[in-house]
Amino acid sequence: MRIEYHRTLIADQVRNEAFFAALKAAIVPGKSIVADIGAGTGLLGLMASKLGAKDVFLFETAEVAGVAAAVLKANKAKRCHLIPCHSTEFQDKLSADIIVSETLGNYALEENIIATLADARRRFLKPGGTVIPHHIIQYVAPVVAPRIDDELRAWERVGHGLDLSVAQTMSLNNAYVRALHADEILDGCRSAKVWDEIDLTSETKSKRHGETEWRLPRPAKIYGFATWWKVELVPGIGFSTGPLSPRTHWEQLYFPLSAPINAAASDVVGIDLRSSSSEEAGTHLAWTAVHKNAGGKILSRQVHDLDKGYLP
Known part of the structure; x- marks a missing residue:
């Protein structure tokens, strides 16, 4: 696992503050269910929880999922549920008001954000739900x-x-x-x-x-x-x-x-x-x-x- 890569994400205040503001604009405290696709070490999921999301489902794979689990535990994030697999592999029912994914690269599409969000949108998102990012x-x-x-x-x-x-x-x-x-x-x-x-x-x-x-x-x-x-x-x-x-x-x-x-x-x-x-x-x-x-x-x-x- 490249922890240094994840550190560069956490250090990016422009990115972090923009996603925090977007989640704040979208979440209805006590009501919104959020699916965080490609959660990394759990930052966006924790933000969603702090902003009052009813439940947050975090999808992450491999070793970084273990780090995310430890981070969620350290923050006593009781409304956060880690799902240690790629979202496309998850077959259980999930109904989310908001899908958020920071799977962007230097070339915007190199982490397959189009296909990943298309799958999550079709299978997880409630009618009229919010996709972050959307454009x-x-x-x-x-x-x-x-x-x-x-x-x-x-x-x-x-x-x-x-x-x-x-x-x-x-x-x-x-x-x-x-x-x-x-x-x-x-x-x-x-x-x-x-x-x-x-x-x-x-x-x-x-x-x-x-x-x-x-x-x-x-x-x-x-x-x-x-x-x-x-x-x-x-x-x-x-x-x-x-x-x-x-x-x-x-x-x-x-x-x-x-x-x-x-x-x-x-x-x-x-x-x-x-x-x-x-x-x-x-x-x-x-x-x-x-x-x-x-x-x-x-x-x-x-x-x-x-x-x-x-x-x-």
């Missing part, structure tokens, strides 16, 4: 600073007449968790565009696809693309993992290019992003960048796929 927006923007690109091209600088280009190609077919500064992104993040929106209160696919493009007002050198997300937990309460937002334990994702794009004024640079996530196969990511001149002629197309790279 995710994914953003993308071009990166115009060479810092991460330089890091990934170390293979080119090994010298001694050696060719390590095969390994470099693998490096450039990977997505990297990195903290980017606003000034490393085109127009200081003002260029960010939505490439995907997810409604977690209704049926939606775990396979995602989106594309967008930018017509550049001035020349720019594009080294890659950054993505991040914004989550709305309940209406009016949420947070973002973007470079301009208060820092969380999550960071942005950097998608490299095989070669930087030298774009002239009025050129168009676009990206096509595809992902799929499942418990069985993990998360797959692929991205294609296209550079067109002002007249629409394609000057280059770069196709990247995580299957051609390696996991960091």
